[in-house]
Every structure is written in structure tokens, then in C-alpha cells.
Amino acid sequence: MSVSVESYITDLQKKAERGELLYIGKSLKRIDDLEKVLGSPIYTNDLIPRNTLYAKLVLSKYPHAWIRSLNVSAAASHPGVHLILTYMDVPGINESAAIVPDRPLFAHEKVRSTGDIIAAVVAEKEIRAMEARELVKVEYDPIKPVFDPIEAMGADAPKIHEGGNVAKHIRVAKGNIEAGFNDADIIVENTYRTQFQDAVSMETETAFAIPRDGRILIMGSMQSPHNTQASVAKVLGWPLENVEVIQAVTGGAFGPKSDETPGDVASIAALGALKTGKPVLMSMSRRESMIAHTKRHPSIIKHRTGVKSDGTLTASKVEIYLNGGAYASLGVLVIVRATFHANGPYEIPNVLNDGYKVYTNDTYAGSFRGFGAPQAIFAAESQMDEIARKLNMDPLDLRLMNMLRPGKRTSTGQLMDDSCGLPECVDAVVKSSDYRKKASEYSNQGGKLRRGIGIALLHHGNALGPEGNDYAYVHLSVDKKGRVHLGTGLTEYGTGAISGLAQIASSVLGVPVEYFVIDRPDTDRHKESGPTVASRVTAIGGNASRNAALKLRDRAIAVASKLLECPLSKVKIVDGYAFSEDNPEKMVSWDEIAREAHDASVDLNVIGYYMAPRCSWDDSTGLGSPYNQYTFGAAIAEVEVDIDTGLFKILNYHVAFDVGRAINPKNVIGQIYGGSVQGIGYGIMEELVHINGQVINPNLKDYYIPTSMDIPDKMTPIIVEKQGAMGIYGAKVIAEPPVVLPAPAIRNAILNATGGSVNDLPVTSEKVYKALKH
Amino acid sequence: MGVEDLQIIMAESLKSALKEISENKDATIIANGTDMMPRIRDEGLKVEKILDISALDKELSYINVDSNLIRIGAMTTVSEIGSSNVFNGSLNAFYEVVSKFGGPQIRNRATIGGNICSATSSEDFIPLLMALDASVVLQSVNGKRTLKLNNFVIGKRSVNRRNDEIMVEVQFSKPGDDYLSGFEKIGRRNILIINLINMAIVMSLKQRRVNDVRIALNRVSGKVPGRARLTEGFLNGKEIDGNIISSAREKLAEELKLSSDFRASADYRIHLAQAILEKLLNRFREGV
Numbered sequence A: 001m002s003v004s005v006e007s008y009i010t011d012l013q014k015k016a017e018r019g020e021l022l023y024i025g026k027s028l029k030r031i032d033d034l035e036k037v038l039g040s041p042i043y044t045n046d047l048i049p050r051n052t053l054y055a056k057l058v059l060s061k062y063p064h065a066w067i068r069s070l071n072v073s074a075a076a077s078h079p080g081v082h083l084i085l086t087y088m089d090v091p092g093i094n095e096s097a098a099i100v101p102d103r104p105l106f107a108h109e110k111v112r113s114t115g116d117i118i119a120a121v122v123a124e125k126e127i128r129a130m131e132a133r134e135l136v137k138v139e140y141d142p143i144k145p146v147f148d149p150i151e152a153m154g155a156d157a158p159k160i161h162e163g164g165n166v167a168k169h170i171r172v173a174k175g176n177i178e179a180g181f182n183d184a185d186i187i188v189e190n191t192y193r194t195q196f197q198d199a200v201s202m203e204t205e206t207a208f209a210i211p212r213d214g215r216i217l218i219m220g221s222m223q224s225p226h227n228t229q230a231s232v233a234k235v236l237g238w239p240l241e242n243v244e245v246i247q248a249v250t251g252g253a254f255g256p257k258s259d260e261t262p263g264d265v266a267s268i269a270a271l272g273a274l275k276t277g278k279p280v281l282m283s284m285s286r287r288e289s290m291i292a293h294t295k296r297h298p299s300i301i302k303h304r305t306g307v308k309s310d311g312t313l314t315a316s317k318v319e320i321y322l323n324g325g326a327y328a329s330l331g332v333l334v335i336v337r338a339t340f341h342a343n344g345p346y347e348i349p350n351v352l353n354d355g356y357k358v359y360t361n362d363t364y365a366g367s368f369r370g371f372g373a374p375q376a377i378f379a380a381e382s383q384m385d386e387i388a389r390k391l392n393m394d395p396l397d398l399r400l401m402n403m404l405r406p407g408k409r410t411s412t413g414q415l416m417d418d419s420c421g422l423p424e425c426v427d428a429v430v431k432s433s434d435y436r437k438k439a440s441e442y443s444n445q446g447g448k449l450r451r452g453i454g455i456a457l458l459h460h461g462n463a464l465g466p467e468g469n470d471y472a473y474v475h476l477s478v479d480k481k482g483r484v485h486l487g488t489g490l491t492e493y494g495t496g497a498i499s500g501l502a503q504i505a506s507s508v509l510g511v512p513v514e515y516f517v518i519d520r521p522d523t524d525r526h527k528e529s530g531p532t533v534a535s536r537v538t539a540i541g542g543n544a545s546r547n548a549a550l551k552l553r554d555r556a557i558a559v560a561s562k563l564l565e566c567p568l569s570k571v572k573i574v575d576g577y578a579f580s581e582d583n584p585e586k587m588v589s590w591d592e593i594a595r596e597a598h599d600a601s602v603d604l605n606v607i608g609y610y611m612a613p614r615c616s617w618d619d620s621t622g623l624g625s626p627y628n629q630y631t632f633g634a635a636i637a638e639v640e641v642d643i644d645t646g647l648f649k650i651l652n653y654h655v656a657f658d659v660g661r662a663i664n665p666k667n668v669i670g671q672i673y674g675g676s677v678q679g680i681g682y683g684i685m686e687e688l689v690h691i692n693g694q695v696i697n698p699n700l701k702d703y704y705i706p707t708s709m710d711i712p713d714k715m716t717p718i719i720v721e722k723q724g725a726m727g728i729y730g731a732k733v734i735a736e737p738p739v740v741l742p743a744p745a746i747r748n749a750i751l752n753a754t755g756g757s758v759n760d761l762p763v764t765s766e767k768v769y770k771a772l773k774h
Numbered sequence B: 001m002g003v004e005d006l007q008i009i010m011a012e013s014l015k016s017a018l019k020e021i022s023e024n025k026d027a028t029i030i031a032n033g034t035d036m037m038p039r040i041r042d043e044g045l046k047v048e049k050i051l052d053i054s055a056l057d058k059e060l061s062y063i064n065v066d067s068n069l070i071r072i073g074a075m076t077t078v079s080e081i082g083s084s085n086v087f088n089g090s091l092n093a094f095y096e097v098v099s100k101f102g103g104p105q106i107r108n109r110a111t112i113g114g115n116i117c118s119a120t121s122s123e124d125f126i127p128l129l130m131a132l133d134a135s136v137v138l139q140s141v142n143g144k145r146t147l148k149l150n151n152f153v154i155g156k157r158s159v160n161r162r163n164d165e166i167m168v169e170v171q172f173s174k175p176g177d178d179y180l181s182g183f184e185k186i187g188r189r190n191i192l193i194i195n196l197i198n199m200a201i202v203m204s205l206k207q208r209r210v211n212d213v214r215i216a217l218n219r220v221s222g223k224v225p226g227r228a229r230l231t232e233g234f235l236n237g238k239e240i241d242g243n244i245i246s247s248a249r250e251k252l253a254e255e256l257k258l259s260s261d262f263r264a265s266a267d268y269r270i271h272l273a274q275a276i277l278e279k280l281l282n283r284f285r286e287g288v
């Protein structure tokens, strides 16, 4: 080919910007839309053959105790029971941990939370396993537990692990914090608290294992099959290659399915299957899932902010204490993201943030949509409104004065370039909500029903940044009928992101998305692509998909040029047909190209790879540019509060995100709606309640998520596009940021309506009522 | 013990159901199961033998008006109550219960008999029927007996049913045309809630003067539903105005003995009850 890949990419980029790429920026139908609506996908639990055995968990009764004795003989002789698995049955390493090796698969000697797995009962019927687990006898010697993260950091606090209760500390330090406070006219100090949130994916964690001639096949619900493969191999003491993991259709994930629980269920199913020689299903009930999987960390966040009387921020000191529960999980990375974003999207010359992920005896917390940002931004954005109140300033004006724009620097010292679309986002929601008019209307109200308007902003570092190597592979393989099989170790779990990868490849190839078939991710077939987390599929995987498609395109063009009898450089492929620029009348279809390639032994199987540029972060100085690019967002909520009862309604919610480029606008809007609703749940009702380490509402009767009756009558999502440097065609991430903004926006709207500050989530009517009557 | 080990007896008619229950006094009755099934599944309720009376809807699903007596068959569903026009006017509160009840699927299955017999503070028909001074009709092979609802529901998940009886009907006298009724409930979201508090009021109002007022809540003492007699006594004979309403609020707070749990504190529940009282009384006063 005469055109170099680089210049072709630049050309694609320009076309994308001019809106000339056929399949980019279009709300194409997702490839799996219809089957989702029909309920026809085959989920893990639909795959189960007749001779399958069922595993059920025995969980710890105590939040902190020595295991004095464990006796499974009564349970083992219960009718229908094949096997009781405990730590003694682990041939490899008894560990199911993501980063810090602190969590055994099966508790041994000690339990540290009521989510600890003591044993698993494997039986012919689920009911038999449930009966038998009551017969597993465990004697405990309780140890003094600790549930408050700050208390747990104390010198004489009960030790949960060897090596102290701080699982991770990270510091961001910029300028001179003391000088910053000296410059300030006033100092505002507040403490904010957030709660455990459960992800409540529709499908719980589940895995199905089949023994196969010295290997094991696992199908299950998960985000990152290669991580599951590694967990299982470690537990079995086997080489990776002997464990094949296929991600089954996955009914929602939201983060916990990238953490340690998918490894638990897969390892237990695998152990059971190997010991019995039969297929084993380990499928968590909702209760088991809500107790034993990772949730969003509760937090205590202390803010001390210095500000001049004109509103200029001079110093921000933030301490974040994440209650990690009993284990580190991916939480050691969650605290990093939380600490980077702790001051909100503002330029502040002097910053000192200390973030701690602390062990306690609650059930453990970990990865969850937003990854530390919801806690951090709730506190930061609440603090901005508290400052505005003290200064008697409009909260919007305070933000406009201090917020990030091109040329400004974040708390870690990262320079914002032209891709900082925060001003555009703010502008969009201020206009759409008629903020100025309403703010003045609401400043003077009487009566029982009071309205209020609240604002919240965010920046969100894209993809993994310092959390890991940010790479992906995409396989494209054309069969002789012309179908393009797209495979990757990245996974689809409800967002439509993998359809997006097909959309990107299709835009490069010039072949309609209808030709694409998405393969189930399979560790035997697809290269490890890093975890499917951090909203990174479109931005990172998109680049890999484009790179694969570029390779494939070269080969297809070679075939087409033979069929068309024209030079390579003249071949164009548009909408599934190839033609020569010089003679557009003569066409060959993609089907013909595929058939010819097959017959002429041209290999149309390619793998595309992409690794994002390394980010800079320096632990020793507490400064750096930890992310290649940022998503920006702004939200305005309007509420009506009954000041007699504290009951309130969210009247409307306007939210704008700078997503760089919307590869599929409908899917972007889908993420904004879904994330906002989950964020509203977090803001006003969701709370997994722990009392003395026991989860007291692990079911959907007592754990409330929003229904269609609880969301605002009017939600207005707005897309802003300021292309980023890294993502495909300038795309930025969008899956996580929407969950962040509702809580602070609603909280601030209630403050605006009533003058009452609710500093701990969820903002229930009772807390609003109590904030009013001091 | 779980669903697979159950012994299930399917009753085809009221007659056969009465016979079965007389021979299987240890059986648990299940109507449409919206309360029972979640308890068996999620709360580990142990049941060994079930008498399924869902087929009795043929006989026990009715809303009859016999002169002044309204009789509702135990198998009448919430949706059926919602689509009947018997409750227009002074019994409008029935529609308020229906419109705030579960979700559409639950309304289509939940029966009024099951609602009363569940006897928890989350059951919405109990306060309204208590405010109407309703009675339940219990039947066994030996005949029928009628019991005042407040003598039937005696505690949380505790009813005065003999183990060979089936509840066949709930009945009450239709209040006169000068009567008003209202129902309100508050929870932590808008539908599908376990309410923090609910309240039904039935009363006569002539020239602003309150008469024969009956106020019932899902919780009066602890988690047991009942009437707010003190507040009723205070309001009877008074002309409603702002002052009377605030005094009634005080009286109500005096007589409610509630407890806190993770959903809400006792004092907030009491405050909500006061707010509902005020809201309903204001509504009656303004005639809407």
C-alpha cells in the first residue's frame, strides 16, 4: 500500500472530526439488543447439564474470631452431599486476592469478617447443600473487632492482619499547605461520611466448572476472564494453560465482578468439579452475594479549605479514610483514585491530601463503578457549597472562579490542555436548567414546600492511569461468508461497549456492523487484555480494534485490487463494497472478497494491539500527571422539599459530560441515564447496613434501589465533545462518571432549599428533617 | 427444609379446603403466596405442609353490598378492589391503599385475606379496616364465627385463628354519606416499600365538627397495628382548625410508643405520623 498507517490514522481522525466516517458518532443498534430484549441470551445458569452438583457457602458467624475447630462430618454424611470443601482441600495456594495476598479462599485459623468463606458444600441438589451447610460445625473464639477506620488506625486497635490496619496510604502534595492557609481569609472545615453501596447487578456471581481430561473449563459471570483464570490456577496449583475460562453472558457487573469474588466462585466450582469428576455450579444467592462480595467503600472524609473573601481557593487539605472491610481487594487502587480527585475539579495552589484504605472487621469493599470518585467528589462538592454559604456567594460563581480550564493545573500538578471541556459542560447545564433565574427565585421562599437548585462538577482521570498497564488486544477473523468475528479478552456486561469496538472496526474496514459477530471471550482463544474496568473498553480497546482493522483492511484491499484489477492505492471499501476510485461503477462485495480470500489462501485473521502512553506519577513528591486524559462533567439538580417532614422530590436533573467523541451517542446517553440512576440511589437511599460486622439488609426487600417512580420526571443528558489525546478518535470514558454527580448535586439542592446541610450519605428524608431542626 | 420437600395439598373448593384443614391442622395456608413465598425463600421460614387455597378465588373473590354491610371475600385481590366502584365517596381510602400498594404484579396477586392474616406492620389494609371497625369471618367444618379485627390481629405475625379455620371474609358497615376516609403511607422510596408508618382515618364531618373519628396506624405500640384512641377522644366533637390540628398532633405523639430500627428512628416515625395526621385532617377540612 502506498499510504502509510500513520497517515491513514490521521486521515481517519480528521474524517471522524468532520463526521465523515460512516459508522462513528452514529447511534447504531447494539449487536445484542434484540436478544437482550427477548431474554434469549444464554447466561451461566442456563448452561447447566443434568448431572451437575451445586455448591453453597458456609460463611463466618463472627466478624473477628479464631477458628477453634471445624467439623464437617455431619454435613458430609447428609443425604445427597458429595463433598465439603475447606482450606484443607486446596492443592495450590489457599488465596483469592487481587493485589495484596491477604485473603484466603477458605478461612483458616482466623475469620476477619462475616463475609469470610469457611467451607463450601457440594451436593446433588441446591436444597441438600443448603441443609447440609447448617450442619457444618464451627467453634469460634471471638476477638475484639473494630469497625471504624479511624479507630482501626489507632495504636492499640485490634490487629486484623499482621503488619497493621492501613492497607494503603497515598499522598498528594502541591505547593505549601501552611502558606496557603496563611493566605486565606477564612478557613472552612467539615467532615463528610459515605456508606456501603451494593452494586446489585441483576445476575449475582456465578461460575460453572466442567472437568476435562486434565484441564478444567469454567464458564461464568465476570468482567475479566484472564484474572479469573489466574485465580483458579493459583488455587489448583496448576499452570495457567490448564484452566480455560469463558465469560458467559453477564447480567451486569459494575465493578465487583472485576474484583475477587468471581475468583472465589470459579475456584470453588473448579475444586468441586475436580474432586467429584462432575460439573459443579457455584452460584451465589442474592444474600450470599451481598454479604460476601465487594461493595463501595464507606468513607470518612475531612476537608479543611482556605479561601480568600473574593472566593479564590488558596489551600485544600483532605484526609480520606476508606473503610476497606477485612481485605485489601482492588481497594488499594480505589484509594489512589479517590485521593487524586479529592479536591474536585479546581485549581488550588496548595494541596495536601492523605488517603488511607483501612482494614476493619466489616465485610470487604473494593472495585465499584466510580472507583473512589463518588466518595471523593461528594465530599469535595459539598465542601464547595459550604464555602459558598460562608462567603455568601453563589455556588456557581465560586466554581466558575476556581474550576479547571485549559491552562490550569490539577491538584497533582497536571496541566489541562485544550481538551478540558469543563467550562462547556457547566455552560450547558446552566443554560438547560435556567440556573440563574431559578437560583434567584428560590433565594426567597416561604411555605411548607421549598424548592432548591444544586450543582456539582467533576473531572475523572481516564482508564487505568497509575492503576496498571493500559493495553488491549482485539482479534478479527473473517470467515468465508464474510462474517467478521471480533474477539477480545475485554468483556461485555451490559454497556454495549464491545458493539462499540465492532463499530470502530467497521468504520475502518468500510464494512457494515451487521457483518460482525462477537465471540465469547475465552482465555484459550483470546489474548489477555487487562481487566475490563475503569471504563476503558472504548477508549483503549477501541484503539486496538482500529489497529486490527487496519491490518485486516490491508489484506482485504489486496484481495479487492486483484478482483477489481486496479492498483492497491485506488481501492476504496464503502458500506460493504469495494471499488476503484477510477471506476466506481464496478464493485465487488465484501462477501466476494471474503470468499476469494478463502479460496486464494489469504489469511484474514489478525490481532490488533494498543498500549496507552505511560503516565507519570511520583509517590515520593506526591505530584505527577497520572492520567492521559480526563472526562469532565457538570450536573444541576432541582428539588422540592417538604420542610415539615424532610421528604423531598427530585424535580429534574440536567447533566453534561465531555466525552471527547461519542462513538455511539445512544450508548453514551444510556450510560448517562443508567449511571445517574445508580448515583441517585447512592445519593438518597442505598445503604448496606452493617451492625457489629453483620450485614442486616442483604436482600432487595430491605436494601432499596431506585425504581422508575423514584427518578426525576425530567432528566436531561447533554453530550459535550472536546477530543482527548488518547482515546480512539478522541473518545473519553463515560461508563463511570455519571454515577458520581447526583449525590452532591441533590445534597446541594437540598441545602439551597432548606439551609440544612446533610454531610453523610445517603441523604434520607430523616436526615434532611434533622438538619432542619437542630 | 425447602420448597422441594414440601407436602402440598391443593384445595379445589371451600368445602374441600375446610375438610383438608380439619385433617391437617399443622398445614400452613397459602393464598396467592406474595407474603409466604419470599418468607420461605429468603427468610428461611420452615414449612413442611402447605394447604394451597388459591383455587378458592372462584368462591371467595367478591365484593358484596348487603344493605349497609360491605362484605369482601378473602381471595379478593388488591387490583379487584381497585377496579370496583363500591368504594366511591366515603370509602375513597380503599383506592388510596390500592394505588400505593406494591407494584402492579403484586396488586394482581395479593389478596385482602392474605393481607390481614400476614399481620405485620407492613400490611396496609389492616389500619384502614381497623378504622372501619371491620370484622373477619372465620370458617371451619364446624361452622362460622365472626371476630372484630382488633381481636383477630393480636401481635406481629400473630392472629387469633384456630388451626382448623380459614378466613373467608372481611366485613364492615358502610359509613354514612357525611363520612370521609383517607389513607397515607411513607417509606424510603415511592413504591415497593416497607412503610415507615401508615395511617388511615375514617370520620364524620358536619359543619367542620368531627364526629366518630377513628384513626388507625400500622404501629401504635412497638410493631403492632391499632387505633390511636387518645387522639380520637381529643378530636371527637371538636371543630377542626389549625390549633386543634396542632393539639391533635401532640396527643398522637403522646400515645405512640414506637421503636427505632435501621430504616428510621422512633422519633422520626412519630413525627411522620403527626405530619400524616395533619395532612389528612387538612384535606378533610378543605373538602378535597
Ligand SMILES: Cc1cc2nc3c(=O)[nH]c(=O)nc-3n(C[C@H](O)[C@H](O)[C@H](O)COP(=O)(O)OP(=O)(O)OC[C@H]3O[C@@H](n4cnc5c(N)ncnc54)[C@H](O)[C@@H]3O)c2cc1C
Pocket (backbone or CB within 6 Å): B028, B029, B030, B031, B032, B033, B034, B035, B036, B037, B038, B053, B074, B100, B101, B102, B103, B106, B109, B110, B111, B112, B113, B114, B115, B116, B117, B118, B122, B123, B124, B125, B161, B165, B166, B167, B168, B192, B193
Ligand atoms: C414486592 C412486594 C410488595 C408488597 N407491597 C405491599 C404493600 O404495599 N402493602 C401491603 O400491605 N402489603 C404488601 N406486600 C405484602 C403482601 O403482598 C400482602 O400482604 C398480600 O396481601 C398477601 O396476600 P397473599 O394472597 O399473597 O397471601 P399469602 O402470602 O398467600 O399468605 C399470607 C399469610 O396469610 C395467611 N392466609 C392467607 N390467606 C388466608 C386465609 N384465607 N385464611 C387464613 N390464613 C390465610 C397465610 O397462611 C400467610 O400466613 C408486598 C409483598 C411483596 C412481595
